[in-house]
Amino acid sequence: MTMVTILVAGGGIGGLAFACTLLEEKSTQNTHQEAHGTRVVVLERASSAEAMKTQLSHSxxxxxxxxxxxxxxxxxxxxxxxxxxxxxQGFIVAEVVDRQVRKVLASDEVFSNAGGGIRINRFVLWQALLKRAQALGADVRFGAEVTGLQQIDLKDHRGESGVTSTTQHCVEVTLADGPILRGDVLVAADGVGSVVRRILVPTWTPNFLDTIIVGATVDVDDTDAALPSALRRRHGSVCGRRGTSVFIADEGNNRVLVGLALPTSHTTRCRRDALQHDKALLARALDAATEYGDELQPLIAKALLAPSASVITCRDGMCIPPQGRVVFIGDASHPVSPFAGAGANMALVDAVQLADMLSDALTPHEGFGVPHDIPCVLLQFFEQTAPKWNKVVQRQRSTIQVLHTTSKTGLFLRDTTFAVFRFAVVHPRVSAVTATTTLAALVAGVACGVWRLVRALA
Ligand SMILES: Cc1cc2nc3c(=O)[nH]c(=O)nc-3n(C[C@H](O)[C@H](O)[C@H](O)COP(=O)(O)OP(=O)(O)OC[C@H]3O[C@@H](n4cnc5c(N)ncnc54)[C@H](O)[C@@H]3O)c2cc1C
Structure with missing residues (x-):
């Protein structure tokens, strides 16, 4: 029996979902085809499943x-x-006006398919994937930090004359504590700071979105008392008028996720624990929280002062093509603004699609090694996924600008948009087309006015 080994760098959501899908697919195939083996080795940097809990605390x-x-x-x-x-019960967009939280729209009131989503704790999702991957036979190794790799060609010497008959291309991965592992393909699922990407494509760096998110998940005595009515049993963003927004998620069991987004021009990487050391940053965040009034300020302050408070730097980037037998999925390939609420979904879609495509291609040839056209399959995967993900990444850059606008024109346009949304929610018979047309007419009107003003001044 020929054994094909797939190495996966990173045992996050994308890496584990890939392992599950591939092994599931292979176990189904093996009931119909001649037996052959596919070994999936997932290399996770975190020291244990328990250590992942702190890393994956929110929903x-x-x-x-x-x-x-x-x-x-x-x-x-x-x-x-x-x-x-x-x-x-769904996401919400709200705004703060005169220190009061005012609902703009709630997904279940606007979109008929809003019930289709699932808001879930990350650790619960991750644990479910881990359990499934291990049950299917994935070799998940904790404390396995990938620090180096190289792609090599192995010659298979056969026959008495020792003539080289076949070449096997493989990937060798070095772990932090020394061991070297060899595989036929390496799936880089090691997140936004991907080491694999830094080794193979050192010129590619994520784009800093001039925004950081500070906050934590906090326990409250009573969620209903801690949250304005519009946010109870929901998750979503409240837009301020001074260039900030706050993301709130009712996590259930009297726990609330609070993330205050602050525009920043720091180009250097902000440490996760910066709130505990950087007094100026903490003071700035606490000051920004005052805008959110009595309804939200105490909760935001509690999150900022929590020992677990952390800083997330918002970054994004366009998809990275495969490099030989190394393919990138999830955040390692296309980090996306957290405001998109889409990165984990994209990682899951990548994982399933890549596993499906590889599953067919990896059926071993008779004798030595796996097919030589694997790099073509990886390239096809890239060509099928990159256009749509690049669009998502690009589109989400403007979300931050809309949420954090401070210019008069920006605020006017945002207020108008929100007013149209509110009107459409209160008057459900007003179709999306009418709302969009009204908005387009308003934007055109403003543009026309600006144009006439410019011409008059010229
Ligand atoms: C505040 C916030 C809110 C978000 N909300 C949403 C949301 O609502 N919906 C949504 O879809 N997405 C959301 N996202 C995005 C989502 O979390 C990510 O896009 C998703 O986790 C990406 O999955 P991944 O498997 O590619 O990477 P990750 O989840 O980052 O997993 C990478 C794994 O690789 C491991 N690793 C890293 N380096 C190495 C190494 N050298 N060797 C071995 N292992 C390594 C890490 O420990 C980690 O376990 C949010 C993100 C943030 C920051």
């Missing part, structure tokens, strides 16, 4: 529109995950 949204729901259904885990959801 995320699995969405129908980005493909996350289809991906977990494909993994056979949709029902299990729905049963473990946080209980959020």
């Amino acid at each position: 995320l949204s699995l969405r129908a529109d980005v493909g996350g729901i289809r991906a977990v259904a494909r993994l056979g885990q949709e029902e299990e995950l729905r049963a473990s959801a946080t209980g959020s």
Whole structure:
């Protein structure tokens, strides 16, 4: 029996979902085909499953529109995950006016398919994937930090004359504590700071979005008392008028996720624990929180002062093409603004699609090694996924600008848009087309006015 070894750098959501799908697919194939082996080795830097808990404490949204729901259904885990959801009834966009939180729109009131999403704790999702991957036979290794790699060609010497008959291309991965592992393909699923990417494409650096998110998940005595009514049993963003916004998620069990987004011009990487050391940053964040009034300020301050408070630097980047037998998925390939609420969905979709494509291609040839056209399959995967993900990444850059606008024109346009949304929610018969047309007319009117003013001044 020929053994094909797939190495996966990173045992996060994308890496584990890939392992599950590939092994599931292979086990189905093996019941019909001649037996051959596929070994999946997942290399995770965190020291243990327990250590992942702190890394994955807050919730995320699995969405129908980005493909996350289809991906977990494909993994056979949709029902299990729905049963473990946080209980959020959908996302909300709100604004703060005169220190009062005012609802702009709630997804379930606007989109008929809003019920399709699942808001779930990251660790719960990750644990479900880990359990499934291990049950299917994945070799998941903790404390396995990838620090180096090289792609090599092995010659297979056969026959008495010792003539070289076959070449096997493989990837050698070096771990921090010394061991070297060899595989036929390496899937880089090691997140936004990907070491694999830094080794193979050192010129590619993520784009800093001039925004950081500071906050934590905090316990409250009573969620209903701690949150304005519009935010209870929901998750979503509240836009301020001084260039900040705050993301709130009711996590259930009297826990609330609070993330205050602050525009920043720091180009250097902000440390995760910066709030505990950088007094100026903490003071700036506490000052920004005052805008959110009595309804939210105490909660934001509590999160900022929590020992677990952390800083997330918002970054994004366009998809990275495969390099030989190394392919990138999830944040390692295309980090996306956290405001998109889409990165984990994209990682899941990548994982399922790549596993499906590789599963067919990896059926071993008779004798030595796996097919030589694997790099072509990896390239096809890139060509199929990159255009749509690059669009998502690009589109989400403007979300931050809209949420954090401070210019008079920007605020006018945002207020107008929000007013149209509110009107459409209160008057459900007003179709999206009418709302969009009204908005387009307003934008055109403003543009026309500006143009006439410019001409008059010229
Ligand atoms: C505040 C915030 C909110 C978000 N909300 C949402 C949301 O609602 N919906 C959504 O879809 N997405 C959301 N995202 C994005 C989402 O979290 C990521 O896009 C997703 O986790 C990417 O999955 P991944 O598997 O590619 O990478 P990761 O989840 O980052 O996993 C990478 C794994 O690789 C490991 N690793 C790193 N380096 C190495 C190494 N050298 N060797 C071995 N292992 C290594 C890490 O420990 C980690 O376990 C949010 C992100 C943030 C920051």
